[in-house]
Amino acid sequence: MKSLVYFLILLIYPRLLYGQKKFEVSFSFPDSAEIKKLSFFYYDCHLRELRPVSASYSNNQATISHSYNTVYAQIYVEYGSTDYKHGMTIFTTEKPAKVMFSGVINEADPFRNYTLVNAQDPKQEFLAEEEYIREAQNTYKQIYDSIAPKWKSEDSLDFHKVKDAKMAIDSKRLEYISSHPNSYSSFYLFEKYSIRVLPPDLLLQQFATTFPANFRNSEEGACIKKYILNRAVVEGQKKAISFTANDINANKVIFEEIYNKKNVLLVFWGTWCPPCIDEIPIIREIRQRYSKEQLEIISVAVESPLEKVQQIIKEQQIDWINIVNDKKINLLYQINAYPEVFLIENKGNIIYKYSDYPDPNLGNLKKILAAHATIH
Template sequence: MKSIIFLLILLICPCLIFGQKKFEVSFSFPDSTATKKLSFFYYDCQLRDFISVPASYHHHKAIISHSYNTVYAQIYVEYGSADLRPGMTIFTTEKPAKVTFSEPINEADPFKNYTLVNAQDPKQEFLAEKEYIKEAQNTYRQIYDSIAPNWKSEDSLDFKKIKEAKMAIDRKRLEYITSHSKSYSSFYLFEKYTIRALPPDLLLQQFTTTFPATFRNSEEGTSIKKYLLNRAIIEEQKKAISFTANDINNNKVIFEEIYNKKHVLLVFWGTWCPPCIAEIPLLRKIRQQYSKEQLEIISVAVGSAPEKVRQFIKEQQMDWMNIVDNDKINQLYQINAYPEVFLIERKGNIIYKYSDYPDPNLGNLQQILAARADTH
């Protein structure tokens, strides 16, 4: 009986057996004063972000440890306290790793002289990738510099030229990744840079055919695939993805139940974002034009303290549904810049996305609303 239960655990909950990997890295310096200026981070593939990890200090040494869910633990280290914060990346495993600096840290070039034990340094591969995409980046800069000084936000043709030139960088990067597919550095670059811009169907194909099974079938690989599948739903199928959350007043919000009954304006913003704040009067105007039976507005505040959001709701008269996000909803909707606005019609069809094209003063959105919300 015990063996059957154990087998069921293996089949149903593999993450319990395989997901609890832990790294430990020690950083040694000839001068202990340098350690206090260092900041340490590790990458969490579920949160899709680098997370700060505290260090313990012993004489001339800083030690960090934490569980991780990527193929290799991705460790990022920053030095300094000003705006300019040089950094270094290393990859390691569950074997205790060491980074030893042979000289006191030079503030101008802090990560110069060091040796590694049980860790990989991807610096040279990153430099090779930068060299490979250099020409595409120069072309983008030339196009941007020729357009930007006189560009008007309503000029969608110029916007398209800039966007296509930027996409060309990612296509070139994908070429490099494909030709170095067995390297974890390429897998890292694929996730960090490429998956946000190029068409998700292309990226899913490349993901399936390019990388070895050890990468694809990992928790990290599963997270990447899920991200791309969600992108395909939003960008290609133009469908909303439902979520369940509590609003600022602790009322339960089931998104699908709302967009099945009426149009929904889904707005991602932050109290720290000046363009988001500047957009609030436009949203208030839209709220006044349409009844709640025609249109629901749901603002999702990201990276904002609930008390700060409450203050803005009161001051800005945000008379609509407000949610303070813990990064789950914005990740679901692939939000990379703020503000972002979706218009979702009944049955979950996305008929407008702000970042798809320039829309000063939400003029295009208001035209679509006038045509759709009044007649549905």
């Protein structure tokens, strides 16, 4: 019983298992630099996103500090105006690190001359990886440019040509990663790019055989493996993953309880996404066509101000379940582009995914719905 309790605690509080780590990085700039043009971020592997971190300033030095859950702290720095910003990535550990810039800060290339202490600069490895995949990227561009201007939704062969060419880029990148298994830059590239596209079974095999144990068995390694396993469920087994959330009216939503009773349309969108807004009248038409006993609709708004969501709900007469800014749902369903729509039938099987194949005006979705529900 004690061991079970301990296991459950570790599931809920992974830091108890892996320990809490903290980075500290100081950035020193020449007097000519406008230091307040700097923005700082660190990567959180559980959220799979860069998180802003505030700096303390003293003369022309900025210092940042925060806990981190990756093997090395992934620090991203931006410099520039609102319209255009330049960025650099460094990797650090718990040892206090320094980035010391010298010479005149050039707005066109601000991260040009610097010295690192207790930090790694992955720039050359990133450039080597870009060179390694360049031919595959050029091939993809040629195929895309030849097909895209005249493509029609019924041209499935052309669609798969483009998709295969895109997959070839990721396969080539995986070759590069496999040939540099002990480099943390390879682990970084695997997490950032490869795990979103390539088949989950292949990724799990590569993860287990490519990287050293200290990478695989880390908290970051656990995040990567969990992400791939979720993809295997959603994309491989075509099964829904349950979640519990509160809707915009503070009502509890237990997803499994809903899709066990009826078909569910799960829609991911954002107030900042024009195609998402354009799609709402089509979703509303579907809502009007099917009763709530036949079909439930759940919309998940992403990175959207609550007030703006409420305004659009009112203007567009959205009368279905709405969830706002619950990041975990996006992570469970591997959402990389918007809008995204899933149709889940009442056995929990995913029978439609918008991004699997272009579906203008959701015509294919309407046909599938007609075959799985009785129109009232």
